[in-house]
Amino acid sequence: MPTYEYKREDGSTFEVMQKMSEDPLTACPTTGQKVKRVISGGGGVVYKGEGWYVTDYKNGGKKSEKNSSTEKPDSEPKPETNKKANSTESSVKPDA
Numbered sequence: 891m892p893t894y895e896y897k898r899e900d901g902s903t904f905e906v907m908q909k910m911s912e913d914p915l916t917a918c919p920t921t922g923q924k925v926k927r928v929i930s931g932g933g934g935v936v937y938k939g940e941g942w943y944v945t946d947y948k949n950g951g952k953k954s955e956k957n958s959s960t961e962k963p964d965s966e967p968k969p970e971t972n973k974k975a976n977s978t979e980s981s982v983k984p985d986a
Contacts, residue, residue: 896925903928 891907898904898918906915914927 895928895930897928898923898925 891909893905893907894914895903895905896915896918898921900923904918904920906919908915915925917923918925
């Protein structure tokens with residue numbers, strides 16, 4: 891349901907949620923003054939988050955087979971070295 895802005899005779903404004911099929915108000919519901927509907931620029935666009943780019947939807951959101959076979963993963967797994975674990979194992983003497 892859209893919100894319409896109205897201007898009273900004294901210059902103050904107020905907003906009313908109305909159906910698009912309803913007739914515009916002719917009088918303020920609280921003060922009884924004559925009102926006119928103000929034409930506004932619309933709701934505007936609110937951007938939240940990091941945004942998007944034109945390239946986000948290139949190729950319909952799917953990677954092409956040509957690119958996917960030649961691409962390398964962003965991070966390769968690194969071999970794990972447990973120097974601490976190895977040093978403790980060598981220092982432990984078996985019970986005799």
